[in-house]
Amino acid sequence: MSIRIGIYGYGNLGRGVESAIAQNADMTLVGIFTRRDPSSVKTLTGAPVYAADTALSMKDEIDVMILCGGSATDLPEQTPALAAHFNVIDSFDTHARIPEHLENVDAAAKRGGKTAIISVGWDPGLFSLARAYASAVLPEGADYTFWGRGVSQGHSDAIRRIDGVLDARQYTVPIPSALDRVRSGEAPLLSAREKHTRECYVVAKEGADLSRIEKEIKEMPNYFADYDTTVTFISMEEMKEKHAALPHGGRVIRTGRTGLKGDHKHTIEYSLTLDSNPEFTSSVLVAYARAAYRLYEKEDVGCKTVLDIPPALLSPLSREELVKKLV
């Protein structure tokens, strides 16, 4: 029997989930739920589109609802609201607010007798797993997360809000010498500036004051002030031609020592190189949708994170096949 999936929110992530479902033979896409006028939405696969506020009327036709909204305002409201009625997956990625979100979703899911998995994707998500496994295995050590080279959508958006900016793309770039120091096992203390640089490509309005824009970017607190930032002004044509894609990636590195005197060094490195950040994140969401469905079938309800999920539940293979082929 196929796992019946609903998609709630239809931007880059929703489209990624739609195409990821087509790669998983044990899943069927029931429908896409949007706050826009459904008749205005054209889907990649011809999947039916419904108004978001009609979702509850389809609760018996959907095994897992995958939420594809944003972390700033959508998910903190939508995930608890839907978790009372559906098994749900989200990619909530505001790290500092994950404990609070977990609590809200857990209460709703338990009330409804449903299973939820939050903060699924690659960071949080696969990188959380990499940090957890590595720190359990090497308790005397230090870990480091580097991002990029890749497009940070949050930083790109922050630049777009500056007066005089028409479009912007920000690449987060790890500093090679910092990677080398970390991999060497010296366990350096690294400031934000020592780990990453930020490259900004900006299309400005004609006549805008470029030096003011550059200054506003470089001095923006939290986003840029703590980094070495470069700003390059380009034409709209160049933006469309060279910066249309959303590549990303990164790595989690943990180094540690074993032996009674700490005589032996070890390095664990988990790295991702992604042509499309939203499509890869979607693929992770879909694998965890399978796990949510299986947990629900075992009546294991409430809200989970990736750290709570046995890896075997992510795979379409049976336990026997997994043991034979992958262990």
Next chain:
Amino acid sequence: MSIRIGIYGYGNLGRGVESAIAQNADMTLVGIFTRRDPSSVKTLTGAPVYAADTALSMKDEIDVMILCGGSATDLPEQTPALAAHFNVIDSFDTHARIPEHLENVDAAAKRGGKTAIISVGWDPGLFSLARAYASAVLPEGADYTFWGRGVSQGHSDAIRRIDGVLDARQYTVPIPSALDRVRSGEAPLLSAREKHTRECYVVAKEGADLSRIEKEIKEMPNYFADYDTTVTFISMEEMKEKHAALPHGGRVIRTGRTGLKGDHKHTIEYSLTLDSNPEFTSSVLVAYARAAYRLYEKEDVGCKTVLDIPPALLSPLSREELVKKLV
């Protein structure tokens, strides 16, 4: 309360477990069980040593027994025998026989109402996890496991059994051009010879026929015949000076495509660089001992593999701390 650990078998792996326990504040080493005369065994930490055949008399004092014997003859007998009386962890690594071992240990553990986790280490173990996560997330793709550069103890032993050989050390070395092809995403079909080379350092008896030894190594089926193998004869002094350590490592790489037309490539790479293969393997065993104990406390008995274990169970941190710090 501390988790009380027993070590069964005291070679490189047993010593590794002994020192790993010292790095984990929530664990206590109760004793080491050996088939040798206990009075002849000197431990690294002064831990007490007992005769292997007295282990059962201490079953109420040990929460988890970590088996540190070999996969060829020790573990297929010892793990099922002990799993009926103790929660157990082993590093059984004969991939082809894991399903059979799992079945035997599962029957014994269920009979005794105990929890067992088998095939724990890095391959099988952490590499099995890397393969399982990556293939669930990128269903349309291919994965590759490379080992080394590092010492293969099985291959070193095979050389030592040749007439005229006093000592030997074999390094498994991944071929850089194969790594590059895999990382590029072209998903090549690679033969054994195209993935790894084998470097052998051999100390021969005085007057031994070196060209015969070299020929016997290079033509040995399964071990060397399918690889480009180099043989270098060295003195016992050089062996002791340059080849005393047991470094190893390797990487699991999966490349795959997403999007309805497979337009986007992605690469997931998990790599280990280890100064001491046995100490690192031991550290993994100890982390899974914690998980076995917690599963047993929840009355989740029977035999598991790493794919069945929620990652949160490996960590000494509480779920709340994990969510806050690592997700």
